[in-house]
Amino acid sequence: MPHLSRLTSLAMALALLGGASQSLAAEDPANLPATTVSGKAPLPLDELRTFAEVLDRIKSAYVEPVDDKTLLENAIKGMLSNLDPHSAYLEPEDFQELQESTSGEFGGLGIEVGAEDGFVKVVSPIDDTPASKAGIQPGDLIVKIDGQPTKGISLMEAVDKMRGKAGSKITLTLVREGGKPFDVELVRAAIKVKSVKSQLLEKSYGYLRITQFQVNTGEEVGKALAKLRKDNGDKKLAGLVLDLRNNPGGVLQAAVEVSDHFLRKGLIVYTKGRIANSELRFSADPADASEGVPLVVLINGGSASAAEIVAGALQDHKRGVLMGTDSFGKGSVQTVLPLNNDRALKLTTALYYTPNGRSIQAQGIVPDIEVARAKVTREQDAESFKEADLAGHLGNGNGGEDRPSATRKAAEPRPQDDDFQLSQALNLLKGLNVTREN
Structure with a gap:
């Protein structure tokens, strides 16, 4: 077990340096062995000695006493915080909160x-x-x-x-x-957090929103698609808006399952890292819970991580039209590595790539059609008259009913009425259906 041997050597080196920093400072560095274990790089003895010296100086000279446990835990936190924004040392409470957040x-x-x-x-x-x-x-x-x-x-x-x-x-x-x-x-x-919400925007046009990717999100999306069909009179939808805006991501497996609901074949996402189990590939199975319904996917700057995996897979397979603004650009995978005493490391171990080999890291997903967020204001209709309001008007020659302005009913508020991006997505779906019918 080479890792165990190396950790033991490192622990011994820290113990020696921590307990005798003054005597080591007087030794000639050339006389210190450059130990290697299992062919790996030698331990950085100069840096370890500097670390021990800093530890000793803080303990002896800092204005207030600081115990070893606090200093070492702070050193670990600093070591991880300087790697990237997503790697962290999780103390018991933080570890518990992370587990709770993925369960919703x-x-x-x-x-x-x-x-x-x-x-x-x-x-x-x-x-x-x-x-x-x-x-x-x-x-x-x-x-x-x-x-x-x-x-x-x-x-x-x-x-x-x-x-x-x-x-x-x-x-x-x-x-x-x-x-x-x-x-x-x-x-x-x-x-x-309820991760999946759905409703009919209009007859035959569905809306499916994923707020974040939890352990059960894939299953919930399958249920939502079935309910939308049932609400549509058990008929296939004419179009669907998949809303991933302000979705911060979550569980990788959930993103794969959601993508699979819309794809019949092909690669969904793959990851690459340094350790063996970071090389993963996920592909779609032939089942398609969405029935191939025309799809518009909404994204914005708050769409991150797992949301970008789904958006990237659907875009690469040309399964849907992406609309909105550029996504966040978090293309890295974090693995939670439990430690002793109920602590853990959240460590970035891989980058993920879309089916076409695109890395999203620090670049994000660019929508097919850019539509910025905008405030929708509606003018009040002025009182007006139509031909059907005039006394003695002629009837419709084809036998159709008159449509005077007085018979119009005030429409009930709908999500798309106050959401410009959503209304544009719905209009696009309607336009796609008009051209297909023609």
Whole structure:
């Protein structure tokens, strides 16, 4: 077991250096052995000696006493935080919260965050949570939490500050698109995320929204597709909008299962990394729960990770038209590696690639049709008269009923009425059907 031997050697080296930094400093580095284990690179003895010396200086000279456990845990956190924004050292509480979030139930604000230039940046708010109800948007910078600046603190520390008991209040100071800082007061809640929502927008046109990818999301999407068909009089849909906007991602396997509901064959996604089990390939099976329905997929800057896997697979296979704005660009895979004492490492172990070999990392998915977010305002119809309103008007020669303006009923509000991107997606589906019928 080469890994065990190497870890043992490293532990011994740290023990020696930590306990005798003063005596080692007087030795000639040329006399220290450059030990190799199983043909691997030698241990970095100079760097280990520097580490031990820093540890010793902090213990002896820092203004307040600091115990070894705290110093070593801080060293581990620093080691991981400088790798990439998504690798982290998870203490027991953080590890438990990560497990809860993938199952769809956790406490807090309902907000997915990342790091940018030392600040905490909103990746996306999750639907029906305090964050989304307060109007927090993807791209917002969180510059203060309860008046305390976030500049310089780790992402995990920021997340810990935003977590708390349901019912407790918190104030976030945000900066949006380079504007002036403003405060948003939120009340923490027990977050229970329903990952899949669906409804008919109009007769024969369905809407399917995935808020995040949880363990059971693939199964829920299958049920939602079946229900949409049932709601449509047990007839095949004429079109479907798959909404992945502000979806921060989640479980890789769930993204594969969702993609498989829309594909009959071919590669869905593959991953590449340094360790053997990071080389994975996922392909579609012949079943197609969507029945090949015409598809428009909505994405935006809050669509990340697993959402980008689905969007990229459907785009590469030309299964649907992607509409919206560029996605977030998180093309890396994190593996949770449990440690002792209920701790774990969340470590980036691979990059994922779309079927055509595209890496999404730091680039994102570019939609086929760009449609920016816009506010929809509707003008009130002025009172008007039609031919059918005039006394003594002629009837329709083909026997059709008159359609005077007075008989028009006020339409009930629909999701697409206030959502410009969604209305454009629905219009595209209708246009596709018109051209096919002709």
